[in-house]
Amino acid sequence: MPGHPHVARRDGNLYVEGVSLDALAREHGTPLFVYSRQWMLDALAAYQRGFAGRNALICYAMKANSSLGVLRVFAEAGCGFDIVSGGELSRALAVGADPARIIFSGVGKTPAEMKQALAAGIGCFNVESEAELDVLNEVALAAGQRARISIRINPNVDPKTHPYISTGLKGNKFGVAHDRAVAAYKHAARLPGLEVVGIDCHIGSQITDAGPYLDAMDKVLDLVEAIEAAGIRLHHIDFGGGLGIDYNGDKPPAADALWKQLLARVDARGFGDRQLMIEPGRSMVGNAGVCVTEVIHTKPGEDKNFCIIDAAMNDLPRPAMYQAFHAIVPVSERATDATIYDVVGPVCESGDWIGRDRALAVEAGDLLAVLSAGAYCMSMASNYNTRGRAAEMLVSGDSARLIRRRETVQDQLLSEQV
Numbered sequence: 001m002p003g004h005p006h007v008a009r010r011d012g013n014l015y016v017e018g019v020s021l022d023a024l025a026r027e028h029g030t031p032l033f034v035y036s037r038q039w040m041l042d043a044l045a046a047y048q049r050g051f052a053g054r055n056a057l058i059c060y061a062m063k064a065n066s067s068l069g070v071l072r073v074f075a076e077a078g079c080g081f082d083i084v085s086g087g088e089l090s091r092a093l094a095v096g097a098d099p100a101r102i103i104f105s106g107v108g109k110t111p112a113e114m115k116q117a118l119a120a121g122i123g124c125f126n127v128e129s130e131a132e133l134d135v136l137n138e139v140a141l142a143a144g145q146r147a148r149i150s151i152r153i154n155p156n157v158d159p160k161t162h163p164y165i166s167t168g169l170k171g172n173k174f175g176v177a178h179d180r181a182v183a184a185y186k187h188a189a190r191l192p193g194l195e196v197v198g199i200d201c202h203i204g205s206q207i208t209d210a211g212p213y214l215d216a217m218d219k220v221l222d223l224v225e226a227i228e229a230a231g232i233r234l235h236h237i238d239f240g241g242g243l244g245i246d247y248n249g250d251k252p253p254a255a256d257a258l259w260k261q262l263l264a265r266v267d268a269r270g271f272g273d274r275q276l277m278i279e280p281g282r283s284m285v286g287n288a289g290v291c292v293t294e295v296i297h298t299k300p301g302e303d304k305n306f307c308i309i310d311a312a313m314n315d316l317p318r319p320a321m322y323q324a325f326h327a328i329v330p331v332s333e334r335a336t337d338a339t340i341y342d343v344v345g346p347v348c349e350s351g352d353w354i355g356r357d358r359a360l361a362v363e364a365g366d367l368l369a370v371l372s373a374g375a376y377c378m379s380m381a382s383n384y385n386t387r388g389r390a391a392e393m394l395v396s397g398d399s400a401r402l403i404r405r406r407e408t409v410q411d412q413l414l415s416e417q418v
């Protein structure tokens, strides 16, 4: 499949690596997320090639997909993790992540989360405001520790992506404004509970153009010069994540090619000796995953035909949240003519659509695969309409392992009382 080298059709049936999706769905039910381990390792390898010979650390941004079975693949491969909550820290530690390779991002870390992360001995807090510097300083002093920090800079560049996933523009809530950065670093350097170790930025997600990265890189390197001129040494430079994937013929730069370009700038400005860090999420898992779903009914209409499936916006929230596109293909092909359908879920919302105007030859009971479902699907899944969250499988070669069992209604009711 385009963009999905580990998803292929054999004799009309869809496979992830060597495993038949039809067989998996018959055994484990639907909706079912299926991930290719090899796709993840190949995605990581592209970044590793880009950083060959460098002092570099790749921190997987686990909010893209924080399932333990997925995290373990990256932990075993030597990745660090970029976390955005105390809950994510617990997940990283549960798979044996090295705390020194964990960095903590996010605009609203609570004192309790700061304390938890200090106790775990994480590598760095990516601080997003001047107020956060003061709170973290107090929490660290109270714990008798020094918190290693970098400040997230908002470089004010347009990543040319969906407004909800742009984060590096002046109007966004993220980071410290470029103009305030030197003052914020001087403030941080005076706080006894903090140790300044780096600088970071992250401009947005699903970026398919190298231009905004190069612009942001220049602005960050300008600041590295200015901050060091003020006598504050920066040991690492973290360029965030955000590289896009192919959902619908998108052509993002390859990770290794992009980093070759970026590193040329870093070297030209004389910062090639620093530790270089990145925080990729989507590009590490997005096209590793498919969601297998069953057609419940087809419903012809005057204006539209609907194909009603058993996966919904609670499983696959990206279309409802960002009008995002996921390719949808039959698991087993039919020889009959295709009809144009809106593919929708059972949830009681008109926003509950998964694909619009799709040509499909399907009948009730058929299986469909929603592609590019590895990132920002299961990690965003909810229980809306008291729907249990889907099961997940990790495929490696010819074998498939259940990494999350299907959530039952008992699981959901357990935390409630009348």
Ligand SMILES: *Cc1c(COP(=O)(O)O)cnc(C)c1O
Binding pocket: 061, 063, 064, 082, 105, 106, 202, 204, 205, 206, 240, 241, 242, 243, 279, 280, 281, 282, 283
């Ligand atoms: C979400 C996020 C990332 C990862 O973004 P992707 O687009 O998934 O690569 C990296 N860094 C920070 C701070 C983030 O919030």
